[in-house]
Amino acid sequence: MIHIRPAILCGGAGERLWPLSRKDRPKPFHRLLSDRTLFEDTLLRCAGQGEGISFSAPLIIAGEAIETPVRAGLKSVGITAADMAFEPMGRNTAPAAAIAALLAQKQDGPEALVLLVPSDHHIAPVSKFRETIAAAAPLATEGKIVVFGIPPTRPETGYGYIRQGAPLGEGYTVAAFEEKPDEVTAKAYLESGDRLWNAGLFLFRADILLAELARFEPEILSAVKESLGTDGRIDAAAFSLSPSLPLDIAVMERTAHAAVVPTRFVWSDVGNWPSLADALEADIDGNIFTGDIEAIDCKNSYLRGEGVTLTALGVDDLIVVATGDAVFVAPRSRAHDVKKILAELKAKGPPSLL
Amino acid sequence: MIHIRPAILCGGAGERLWPLSRKDRPKPFHRLLSDRTLFEDTLLRCAGQGEGISFSAPLIIAGEAIETPVRAGLKSVGITAADMAFEPMGRNTAPAAAIAALLAQKQDGPEALVLLVPSDHHIAPVSKFRETIAAAAPLATEGKIVVFGIPPTRPETGYGYIRQGAPLGEGYTVAAFEEKPDEVTAKAYLESGDRLWNAGLFLFRADILLAELARFEPEILSAVKESLGTDGRIDAAAFSLSPSLPLDIAVMERTAHAAVVPTRFVWSDVGNWPSLADALEADIDGNIFTGDIEAIDCKNSYLRGEGVTLTALGVDDLIVVATGDAVFVAPRSRAHDVKKILAELKAKGPPSLL
Numbered sequence: 001m002i003h004i005r006p007a008i009l010c011g012g013a014g015e016r017l018w019p020l021s022r023k024d025r026p027k028p029f030h031r032l033l034s035d036r037t038l039f040e041d042t043l044l045r046c047a048g049q050g051e052g053i054s055f056s057a058p059l060i061i062a063g064e065a066i067e068t069p070v071r072a073g074l075k076s077v078g079i080t081a082a083d084m085a086f087e088p089m090g091r092n093t094a095p096a097a098a099i100a101a102l103l104a105q106k107q108d109g110p111e112a113l114v115l116l117v118p119s120d121h122h123i124a125p126v127s128k129f130r131e132t133i134a135a136a137a138p139l140a141t142e143g144k145i146v147v148f149g150i151p152p153t154r155p156e157t158g159y160g161y162i163r164q165g166a167p168l169g170e171g172y173t174v175a176a177f178e179e180k181p182d183e184v185t186a187k188a189y190l191e192s193g194d195r196l197w198n199a200g201l202f203l204f205r206a207d208i209l210l211a212e213l214a215r216f217e218p219e220i221l222s223a224v225k226e227s228l229g230t231d232g233r234i235d236a237a238a239f240s241l242s243p244s245l246p247l248d249i250a251v252m253e254r255t256a257h258a259a260v261v262p263t264r265f266v267w268s269d270v271g272n273w274p275s276l277a278d279a280l281e282a283d284i285d286g287n288i289f290t291g292d293i294e295a296i297d298c299k300n301s302y303l304r305g306e307g308v309t310l311t312a313l314g315v316d317d318l319i320v321v322a323t324g325d326a327v328f329v330a331p332r333s334r335a336h337d338v339k340k341i342l343a344e345l346k347a348k349g350p351p352s353l354l
Numbered sequence: 355m356i357h358i359r360p361a362i363l364c365g366g367a368g369e370r371l372w373p374l375s376r377k378d379r380p381k382p383f384h385r386l387l388s389d390r391t392l393f394e395d396t397l398l399r400c401a402g403q404g405e406g407i408s409f410s411a412p413l414i415i416a417g418e419a420i421e422t423p424v425r426a427g428l429k430s431v432g433i434t435a436a437d438m439a440f441e442p443m444g445r446n447t448a449p450a451a452a453i454a455a456l457l458a459q460k461q462d463g464p465e466a467l468v469l470l471v472p473s474d475h476h477i478a479p480v481s482k483f484r485e486t487i488a489a490a491a492p493l494a495t496e497g498k499i500v501v502f503g504i505p506p507t508r509p510e511t512g513y514g515y516i517r518q519g520a521p522l523g524e525g526y527t528v529a530a531f532e533e534k535p536d537e538v539t540a541k542a543y544l545e546s547g548d549r550l551w552n553a554g555l556f557l558f559r560a561d562i563l564l565a566e567l568a569r570f571e572p573e574i575l576s577a578v579k580e581s582l583g584t585d586g587r588i589d590a591a592a593f594s595l596s597p598s599l600p601l602d603i604a605v606m607e608r609t610a611h612a613a614v615v616p617t618r619f620v621w622s623d624v625g626n627w628p629s630l631a632d633a634l635e636a637d638i639d640g641n642i643f644t645g646d647i648e649a650i651d652c653k654n655s656y657l658r659g660e661g662v663t664l665t666a667l668g669v670d671d672l673i674v675v676a677t678g679d680a681v682f683v684a685p686r687s688r689a690h691d692v693k694k695i696l697a698e699l700k701a702k703g704p705p706s707l708l
Contacts, residue, residue: 019665314691325663329683330669340667
């Protein structure tokens with residue numbers, strides 16, 4: 001049985017899920033796909049044991065602004081033993097990975113095995129998730145920094161890609177990290193068969209990760225070490241000195257220890273309203289209704305009301321998301337552009353809406 | 355100078371303007387067309403003097419449930435001297451006309467001239483309104499019960515019609531009151547040139563109206579007399595014994611004293627969202643925005659937010675009305691059917707939404 005310390009990152013703002021997702025209750029803390037929030041699903045997925053691995057109590061790394069929903073989520077799934085660190089400002093994933101590695105070492109010793117996971121993705125089923133982690137564990141134990149790669153199912157231009165190199169254990173060496181492609185390139189990537197989506201999911205030994213950070217980004221490591229209090233609080237002045245970099249750039253693109261393991265589970269980043277609607281099961285008229293909905297003669301529409309009664313008559317192909325203080329309406333083909341609305345509101349709306 | 359006592363009826367529920375119009379704040383108490391509510395506009399239209407007539411302080415006849423918005427409306431236009439009667443239950447317009455006649459007699463004597471006006475219509479300009487009333491005043495003074503008739507502008511099937519008879523002063527005798535017609539009949543009415551819409555606007559001498567009520571519907575008159583307290587309160591047990599009838603049926607269709615005077619003003623009953631949208635001035639893209647609206651790439655749409663920020667992206671030909679607890683979305687061609695939604699909510703929704 002391999003013991004793994006999950007480190008759950010609660011960073012995703014989820015702006016394309018406005019008006020539901022807000023600064024003080026971002027995407028991970030909403031019941032988007034089921035009766036549980038993405039954060040709660042992530043906690044449960046990274047708990048217990050099976051498929052040869054055993055998850056220890058989670059580390060939670062989150063912004064200060066969302067301490068309340070973080071604690072509520074832990075409570076709602078019955079997790080009482082979690083080590084939490086609340087960042088006073090966002091510094092991207094490299095400093096968060098450093099925090100995770102340092103906290104894990106305190107609990108499990110220098111070679112603590114850390115699984116770094118975003119909390120705003122949909123992943124299923126749990127057994128396939130564990131299987132994937134178990135397949136990568138020997139590589140990580142040997143000293144590889146494993147990034148998981150999602151086998152592409154469409155020519156997606158919104159994600160970074162990983163090009164597989166030579167076979168290595170249950171995975172591959174990393175031939176290259178590739179930026180978000182244009183459409184032609186994305187199609188070529190899909191056909192190549194050797195590309196995987198980079199979904200920001202990592203498995204590594206704490207000592208290896210920290211050594212590579214010390215080598216490539218010593219300022220990140222020193223700022224994080226300096227800022228970390230004993231109680232999970234992070235000193236703002238010290239932490240603010242850390243460069244703001246994703247782990248991919250700070251370490252993965254430079255290290256000789258990178259490996260990639262393809263995932264075996266169903267994955268979605270639930271990135272925007274149309275993709276969420278696509279992921280949910282529609283009724284015979286093509287509708288998906290969430291909340292208090294009263295609809296007559298509607299088709300192919302996603303209607304979601306939170307704290308309000310949302311009613312519609314004779315609409316087709318529409319997405320409507322209504323909360324007590326904001327409503328968003330768009331055709332299904334346009335709803336991914338909600339950030340344009342948010343940009344206007346940032347310029348002139350009340351901050352409570354953001 | 356002819357003195358006229360306006361009696362303002364606050365009865366219209368305005369269900370086709372849901373979710374804005376509610377039981378405790380119905381259609382007359384919303385700012386639909388301007389910065390003033392329809393009730394406030396009605397008060398101001400029936401105040402002051404000009405065109406040979408002088409309006410006395412108004413009588414207000416309203417349901418008990420809306421006493422608060424009635425008092426707020428009076429205050430907001432600066433009317434302090436109003437005689438109010440709050441009905442404990444709706445009994446349609448014949449009992450309300452009796453209340454108006456009895457209250458007017460107390461103030462102005464037996465032959466008090468009463469103008470019975472709904473408070474949920476749009477009428478403009480005020481000068482033409484006064485002109486119309488002034489034209490009808492000699493007929494009413496002579497003992498006619500005058501109903502005003504709106505010259506039709508379309509083959510409307512939603513209103514009752516009045517067929518003009520022989521010329522009589524500035525108006526006509528009434529040849530017949532005609533029910534809401536089907537489409538073919540409505541077209542024939544429009545072409546006939548002798549039909550007018552019945553909009554529920556009356557001018558009469560109090561003694562004449564009460565005499566006709568005593569003759570045709572003595573139970574209404576006795577119930578109203580019995581129920582009327584000195585302080586404007588109406589005894590529920592006594593009032594409940596009144597038959598529930600519109601003035602048209604109780605008196606107008608039976609009396610020998612009916613006369614009709616065509617109106618000279620612009621009139622709209624602002625009956626539903628599409629007709630309200632049609633009455634408002636659109637911007638260059640055909641849009642009408644009321645409230646906190648953030649819209650990008652929208653066309654021909656009426657977006658109205660009250661107490662919420664309403665946002666839309668790329669919608670066309672849509673009506674969206676959003677409040678803090680309910681939202682209604684429909685294509686412009688369907689929005690008149692909002693009562694279908696309301697019927698569902700009456701069956702299962704929280705009463706606060708009605």
